[in-house]
Amino acid sequence: MRVFKFGGASVKDADGIKNVYDVLQTVGYEDVILVVSAMGKTTNALEVVIKNYFDKSPELNSSVQEIKKYHNQILLDLFEDESNPVFAAVDTQFAELEYFLAHNKSPNYNFVYDQVVSFGELISTNILSHYMNFRGIQTQWLDVRNFIKTNANYRDAEVDWETTQENISKNVPRKMLNITQGFLGADENNFTTTLGREGSDYTAGIFAYCLNAESVTIWKDVPGVMNADPRYFENASLLNQISYREAIELAFYGATVIHPKTLQPLQKKEIPLYVKSFVNPLLKGTCVSKGVDLEPQYPCFIVKREQLLISLSSIDFSFIMEENISEIFGLFHEFKIKVNLIQNSAISFSVCVEDKFGNFPELNAILSKKFKVEYSQNVTLYTIRHFTEEAAQIVETNKEVLLKQVSRETMQIVTKELN
Numbered sequence: 001m002r003v004f005k006f007g008g009a010s011v012k013d014a015d016g017i018k019n020v021y022d023v024l025q026t027v028g029y030e031d032v033i034l035v036v037s038a039m040g041k042t043t044n045a046l047e048v049v050i051k052n053y054f055d056k057s058p059e060l061n062s063s064v065q066e067i068k069k070y071h072n073q074i075l076l077d078l079f080e081d082e083s084n085p086v087f088a089a090v091d092t093q094f095a096e097l098e099y100f101l102a103h104n105k106s107p108n109y110n111f112v113y114d115q116v117v118s119f120g121e122l123i124s125t126n127i128l129s130h131y132m133n134f135r136g137i138q139t140q141w142l143d144v145r146n147f148i149k150t151n152a153n154y155r156d157a158e159v160d161w162e163t164t165q166e167n168i169s170k171n172v173p174r175k176m177l178n179i180t181q182g183f184l185g186a187d188e189n190n191f192t193t194t195l196g197r198e199g200s201d202y203t204a205g206i207f208a209y210c211l212n213a214e215s216v217t218i219w220k221d222v223p224g225v226m227n228a229d230p231r232y233f234e235n236a237s238l239l240n241q242i243s244y245r246e247a248i249e250l251a252f253y254g255a256t257v258i259h260p261k262t263l264q265p266l267q268k269k270e271i272p273l274y275v276k277s278f279v280n281p282l283l284k285g286t287c288v289s290k291g292v293d294l295e296p297q298y299p300c301f302i303v304k305r306e307q308l309l310i311s312l313s314s315i316d317f318s319f320i321m322e323e324n325i326s327e328i329f330g331l332f333h334e335f336k337i338k339v340n341l342i343q344n345s346a347i348s349f350s351v352c353v354e355d356k357f358g359n360f361p362e363l364n365a366i367l368s369k370k371f372k373v374e375y376s377q378n379v380t381l382y383t384i385r386h387f388t389e390e391a392a393q394i395v396e397t398n399k400e401v402l403l404k405q406v407s408r409e410t411m412q413i414v415t416k417e418l419n
Contacts, residue, residue: 001172002213004034004035006020008039010219018131021132023278031175033179036179037200042070049116054112071090074127075087085130094119097116114155114193122184125141132179138177145184155194168210172207182203205261208271228301248263250385253340275288307378309376310351311350312348313348314371336357337357339351341414343403352403378416380415384411384412384413385409395415396413398417399416
């Protein structure tokens with residue numbers, strides 16, 4: 001069996017749905033399971049619904065109606081006859097969403113979040129399944145919550161692998177096209193859970209592992225994995241092959257390759273993962289599998305903008321020792337500040353961090369009581385895997401280098417643009 005994952009961009013409108021049909025006609029669909037995300041920006045729109053729900057906003061109903069209108073237009077663009085059962089099926093799902101919003105008693109934000117956002121995937125897969133049947137491809141729509149079982153850690157649920165393995169291996173139909181939802185699971189009380197960051201890719205990895213799949217393909221609007229973000233680097237090149245280990249390394253440094261939790265189950269069974277273009281499905285794309293780290297062997301550039309470079313030194317010129325560093329990292333954790341680079345000497349300690357939640361001013365007030373604190377805002381962190389001097393020069397040109405760190409395979413450079 002092959003596992004295909006289609007993200008929100010690939011099913012954002014009627015043309016996208018039609019293109020999925022064309023892709024399947026090109027690459028085959030027998031003995032395939034499609035893992036599909038919510039359409040376009042539906043998850044973002046459902047997050048607005050959740051905000052309006054908790055704020056008791058009078059905009060709650062209109063925010064739901066906007067999502068309904070968006071999906072209804074896609075239905076009208078896809079189906080000639082409004083008597084097609086898909087219209088009733090989607091209406092039923094919206095009725096379930098509205099019922100939940102009217103009758104839910106739980107004040108738990110994370111619980112409500114998972115119950116509400118899940119409708120994005122449930123509706124998108126329902127529409128896709130009906131469209132495939134309409135075009136003559138027989139499908140089996142699967143509610144992923146009957147297969148992937150998790151704990152009740154809403155918004156970042158952990159998979160119960162034993163139960164999930166049994167459910168999937170015994171109950172997924174073979175020799176046909178199966179369509180299910182990414183990102184979702186269910187706890188022991190059958191409440192919906194979500195799998196956290198990159199959850200739909202992870203879902204594909206879970207099904208592949210449990211089915212001993214031939215391969216996983218993630219379909220994107222790019223030719224495959226590039227060695228750099230084309231928005232920042234003019235000569236970004238396609239990588240044909242990446243090892244599991246290298247993909248995990250790249251993801252660790254911030255590359256939007258494949259999240260490690262997706263790769264881990266695939267690596268255990270050496271199931272190859274392909275990143276391919278849904279615009280040109282016959283292109284080879286990128287293969288993530290066992291083998292050489294990179295092919296071709298290009299430097300890989302990862303860019304993190306809007307970073308904060310903090311330098312701490314002891315006020316009395318004493319050494320910064322393990323107990324100091326432990327305390328500092330405890331504060332970073334407390335204030336939800338992500339550390340991306342560390343460099344220390346006897347009396348100073350520098351970190352490049354991401355202050356996603358704007359908590360640094362409060363943290364700075366605490367640190368300043370024990371350390372001399374210097375910082376630079378809006379810096380950029382470049383990470384170069386398999387670096388060369390030429391690659392470093394590309395990054396450093398027309399920039400002020402604030403910090404550079406080099407290890408065997410990786411160079412990290414913190415820069416600020418020159419005025």
